[in-house]
Amino acid sequence: xxxxxxxxxxxxKLVKATADGPEQVQSGEYFKGKKVALFSVPGAFTxxxxxxxxxxxxxxxxxLKSKGVxxxxxxxxxxxxxxxxxxxxxxxxxxxxLADGNGDFAEAVGLTMDGSGFGMGKRGQRYSMLVEDGVxxxxxxxxxxxxxxxxxxxxxxxx
Numbered sequence: 001x002x003x004x005x006x007x008x009x010x011x012x013k014l015v016k017a018t019a020d021g022p023e024q025v026q027s028g029e030y031f032k033g034k035k036v037a038l039f040s041v042p043g044a045f046t047x048x049x050x051x052x053x054x055x056x057x058x059x060x061x062x063x064l065k066s067k068g069v070x071x072x073x074x075x076x077x078x079x080x081x082x083x084x085x086x087x088x089x090x091x092x093x094x095x096x097x098l099a100d101g102n103g104d105f106a107e108a109v110g111l112t113m114d115g116s117g118f119g120m121g122k123r124g125q126r127y128s129m130l131v132e133d134g135v136x137x138x139x140x141x142x143x144x145x146x147x148x149x150x151x152x153x154x155x156x157x158x159x
Contacts, residue, residue, distance in 0.1 A: 002110035002141075009134050010108035014075070017084030017097040025098070027105060031134040034070040037155055039128040040106070042115060044078045044086035048147050053126070054090050060152035061094035067159035069130075071096055077103045077123045100124060111141065126150050130158065 003009070011028030039057055041049035057064075057072055064072060074091070075098045076083065083097035091097070098105075106112045106124035115123045128150040130138035138158045140149040148154065 003129075003136055003139065005136050005139050007136050009131060009136065010105070012104045012108050014098040014100055014105055015080040017080045017087060017099060022080035022084075022099070027098075028134060030098070031131050033133055035068055035133075036071045036073055036131045037064050037069045037128065037152070038073045038075065038131055039150060039152075040111065040124045041074065041076045041126055042113065042123045043120060044076050044082050045089075048126075049076070050086070050090055052147055053150070054086070054095070056152040057095060058090075058092045060156060061092065063156055064152065064159070065094075067156065069159070073098055075100050075105060075124065077101065077106055113144070128152075128155050130155060 009027055009031055011026055014025050014027055016023040016025050041053050061072055073096045077100050079101045080099040083099045087095055087097045100106055103122050111125040111127055113123050113125045126142040128140045129136050142150050
């Protein structure tokens with residue numbers, strides 16, 4: 001079942017990419033007490049994700065924070081080393097990368113996709129959500145191949 005507006009995020013293990021290496025976190029605790037702009041991409045370093053999705057959140061980080069967002073989080077079914085490298089290459093200090101290496105979070109929120117045709121296996125769908133104190137306040141899931149409603153610009157319009 002797909003997560004919906006008003007639902008609490010599931011409590012699963014994610015791995016935060018930090019300058020000191022991977023740090024395990026529990027999603028239930030991590031999202032507690034803050035307003036988070038969360039975006040998910042099918043994969044770090046993939047074309048749309050690198051050309052549009054991450055750069056959009058980097059570019060709009062100050063605008064999102066001025067509207068009350070405490071943290072901007074990117075996630076993908078990649079390991080923390082890949083997510084950290086992607087943030088170093090194309091991201092910023094304003095973006096926190098939470099790796100979902102086993103796809104547990106994507107599975108728990110019901111937003112997986114089959115990328116086998118592209119040699120990618122099971123991945124998370126492209127989406128964004130606004131999360132307040134662990135509860136989904138906005139959910140923007142893209143249709144396959146699209147990029148519009150999960151953008152930072154769209155989320156700004158929702159704030």
